[in-house]
Amino acid sequence: MKQNRLIYIVDDEADICTLVSEELERFGYETRICRTGAQAAQAIRQRRPDLCIIDLGLPDMDGMALVRQLGELQGIGIMILSGRDSTPDRVLGLELGADDYITKPFEPRELVARANSLLRRLEQIDAPAADSRPRRAAFGNWTFDPASLTLSNERGHSEVLSSAEAQLLNALLRAPRQILSREQLLGDRADPFDRSIDVRMSRIRKKIEADPKNPAIIKTIYGAGYMLMTEVSWQQG
Incomplete structure (x- = not known):
């Protein structure tokens, strides 16, 4: 784990904020507490964090609205x-x-473990841009750039993926024509919520498939996992 990664804790419950902040700082993270969505939005404009931990019951807005806003930004875990x-x-x-x-009540040590896991997955997305491997993946009519989390096709249409979607697609692109189980796609995430894979896969299919209900690029192998059906060529960015 990299030291001094910045995590924002967005929650109006003082006891929860203190508990989460102290536990994260014990493991080398820098934290900042925001008691409202407006405070969080202002803090993010001033300095982007590596991760935001967000309560949905904020006093000035529904936390889902803040999640939606952050989901449009790149490089921030949510x-x-x-x-x-x-x-x-x-x-x-x-x-x-x-x-x-994560639902309340929660185990603080588990929260730290899941934060560690999430940040490692984000690092893996950035890894191709940091080493000598090619940066862009061409598959079917699409090109995926892990550095910008951007999908583009031959017609000039582009889509920006969330970090979670990019991690999932990147795993499939690294193993074309191989069945990847949910466990492989989730990595070392603690207590996986299986429905998350289905939701993210559905979102990716809506972006790349001609008919998302009858996918041709990413197939579901029932009882086993998912398979990318196309060849993949990696190109320098």
Whole structure:
């Protein structure tokens, strides 16, 4: 883990903020507490964090709105920490761009472990740009640039993926025509919420498939996982 990575804790409960902040700082993270969505938005404009941990019950706005705003930015991990434990809330949070969802009450050490895992996955997305491997992946009619999380096709249309979507697509691109299980795609994420893979896969398919309901590029292998059906060529950016 890199030291001094910056994590914003966005929650109006003072005790929760103190608990999370102290636990993260014990493991070498720098933290900043924001008690409202407006404070968080201002802080992000001043200095972008590596990760935001967001409560959905903020006093000035629904936390989902903040998740949506952050989901449009690149390079910021998003973790929801909320007392809302319904499946619709979980799915909506993931659809809006959250990378992980933890419900209250929670175990502080588990939260740190999941933050570690999330930040490692974001590092892996950036890894191709940091070494000698080619930077862009061409598959089918699409090109994916891991450095900018951008998909573009031959017609000039482009889509920017969330960090979670990019991590999932990058894993498939690194293993074309191979079945990857949910466990392989989730990596070492603690206590995986399987529905998150389905949600993200659906979002990727809507962007790259001619008919998302009958996908030809990414196939579901029932009972086993997913497979990228096209060849992939890696090119210098």
